[in-house]
Amino acid sequence: MSKYEPEFQQAVEEIEKSIQPYLDQHPEIVESGIVERLKVPDRSIIFKVTWMDDNNKLQVNTGYRVQFNNSIGPYKGGIRFHPTVNLSIMKFLAYEQIFKNALTGLPMGGGKGGSDFDPKGKSVAEIMRFCQAYMIELSKYLGPNMDVPAGDIGVGQREVGFMLGQYKRLTGLSNGVLTGKPLSSGGSILRPEATGYGLLYILEYAMDDFNESISEKEVLVSGAGNVGMHAAEKAAQLGAKVVGISNVSGTLLDEVGLDIPLLKKIAYEEDGDISDYVTVYPHAKYYPDNKQIYQQKCDIFLFCATQNEADESDVRTLLDNGCQFMAEGANMPLTNEAQDLVLASDILYLPGKAANAGGVSVSLMEMSQNSSFMPWFAHEVDRHLRNIMENIYNTISKTAKEYNQPRNFVLGANIAGFKKVVDAMNQQGF
Ligand code: NDP
Numbered sequence: 001m002s003k004y005e006p007e008f009q010q011a012v013e014e015i016e017k018s019i020q021p022y023l024d025q026h027p028e029i030v031e032s033g034i035v036e037r038l039k040v041p042d043r044s045i046i047f048k049v050t051w052m053d054d055n056n057k058l059q060v061n062t063g064y065r066v067q068f069n070n071s072i073g074p075y076k077g078g079i080r081f082h083p084t085v086n087l088s089i090m091k092f093l094a095y096e097q098i099f100k101n102a103l104t105g106l107p108m109g110g111g112k113g114g115s116d117f118d119p120k121g122k123s124v125a126e127i128m129r130f131c132q133a134y135m136i137e138l139s140k141y142l143g144p145n146m147d148v149p150a151g152d153i154g155v156g157q158r159e160v161g162f163m164l165g166q167y168k169r170l171t172g173l174s175n176g177v178l179t180g181k182p183l184s185s186g187g188s189i190l191r192p193e194a195t196g197y198g199l200l201y202i203l204e205y206a207m208d209d210f211n212e213s214i215s216e217k218e219v220l221v222s223g224a225g226n227v228g229m230h231a232a233e234k235a236a237q238l239g240a241k242v243v244g245i246s247n248v249s250g251t252l253l254d255e256v257g258l259d260i261p262l263l264k265k266i267a268y269e270e271d272g273d274i275s276d277y278v279t280v281y282p283h284a285k286y287y288p289d290n291k292q293i294y295q296q297k298c299d300i301f302l303f304c305a306t307q308n309e310a311d312e313s314d315v316r317t318l319l320d321n322g323c324q325f326m327a328e329g330a331n332m333p334l335t336n337e338a339q340d341l342v343l344a345s346d347i348l349y350l351p352g353k354a355a356n357a358g359g360v361s362v363s364l365m366e367m368s369q370n371s372s373f374m375p376w377f378a379h380e381v382d383r384h385l386r387n388i389m390e391n392i393y394n395t396i397s398k399t400a401k402e403y404n405q406p407r408n409f410v411l412g413a414n415i416a417g418f419k420k421v422v423d424a425m426n427q428q429g430f
Pocket of ligand 1: 151152153154155195222223224225226227228246247248249290304305306307309329330331356357359360
């Protein structure tokens with residue numbers, strides 16, 4: 001593992017620290033070298049993507065797909081388009097995805113892909129041409145039983161649709177090789193909502209276990225994208241008051257409770273920004289500073305933006321201001337130091353590997369619908385999603401209790417996920 005891959009190193013350190021109590025009981029696991037074997041991806045594919053911009057000029061970006069581990073099932077994990085994408089970020093995301101997917105109890109391995117292409121400021125035609133160019137190379141490595149990508153930051157239904165079209169053009173195949181597709185192109189109902197809704201479902205199960213309820217609580221959400229928006233929506237549906245949301249440019253606060261349908265309209269129908277909200281509700285406050293969200297008071301904080309979005313000082317302020325519940329829609333949103341602080345505080349904290357697994361779970365349901373040619377109804381998808389999140393909560397809670405740390409769901413998630421992956425790897429000699 002290279003010290004030049006800081007995000008990957010951070011993710012590995014978090015896992016290895018928290019599974020130590022399990023390793024202490026199982027010296028044979030350490031002896032078998034599986035901890036080391038697990039850190040090496042099956043393959044990291046890096047390729048050139050050349051595409052034509054609107055001025056007929058050829059542009060070049062780097063494309064990635066890290067196929068990390070398929071011991072439990074086909075590689076599964078999203079595609080991210082963001083200028084910060086590099087091999088370290090791809091490897092951390094793919095590595096975490098292995099354990100997350102294992103926790104769902106569904107047959108999925110771990111992978112992740114993306115590009116340093118920045119969709120911001122690009123025309124729809126440019127985004128389409130980029131997606132098509134990216135798929136020319138990626139298509140060689142995909143298959144419904146081999147590797148099935150989905151969306152992530154910068155990649156939603158529209159981009160998945162463009163990639164699917166190119167895959168069909170290149171291969172002539174029409175199968176479940178991508179998930180998160182638009183509904184009319186074989187997507188699953190509730191897939192866009194699944195990560196955010198799943199986050200609230202698992203939080204609901206956890207809070208219920210501790211005789212608490214989401215209803216009436218004040219909620220803050222960092223990130224106003226696919227995950228953050230749907231988390232805010234479900235929180236409001238469950239009776240909470242969502243008092244703030246942020247994006248990369250700023251923080252929006254409304255002490256009366258945000259009007260989520262209006263926020264969705266601004267984002268999805270008007271292609272606007274959260275700051276536009278104050279023109280409709282002048283009592284709301286907008287700060288052009290994404291860190292303001294961590295300075296506010298709340299009962300529940302939902303981290304739904306990006307890796308390392310919050311550091312020790314952000315988390316300390318949230319705790320000092322009385323935040324009692326935290327859950328991660330994003331992957332690795334806390335620095336390891338910030339996470340240690342949260343764990344030491346003994347508040348109820350659900351880490352991303354467990355808490356944001358709803359999206360990939362509904363992706364597996366999408367694969368199932370595609371292979372059976374039988375779409376499901378919304379209530380069926382929602383019921384399965386709830387069941388999966390409940391099972392994940394029960395698994396991490398049971399594991400945490402086994403190690404006499406009943407509130408340490410980082411330990412619970414990491415040990416439970418690790419055990420499943422290690423079993424499968426040993427059975428297959430990986
Ligand atoms: P989107 O691209 O839809 O949204 C990301 C949001 O986060 C945008 O509102 C963006 O702002 C905002 N953002 C980025 N950096 C910051 C920051 N430093 N502070 C505040 N806001 C910020 O991505 P998703 O919602 O799909 O993904 C969000 C997170 O959830 C990622 O970590 C992703 O890996 C994870 N995740 C996503 C899943 C999915 O199904 N999509 C599944 C599981 C996890 P702006 O729009 O202004 O750039």
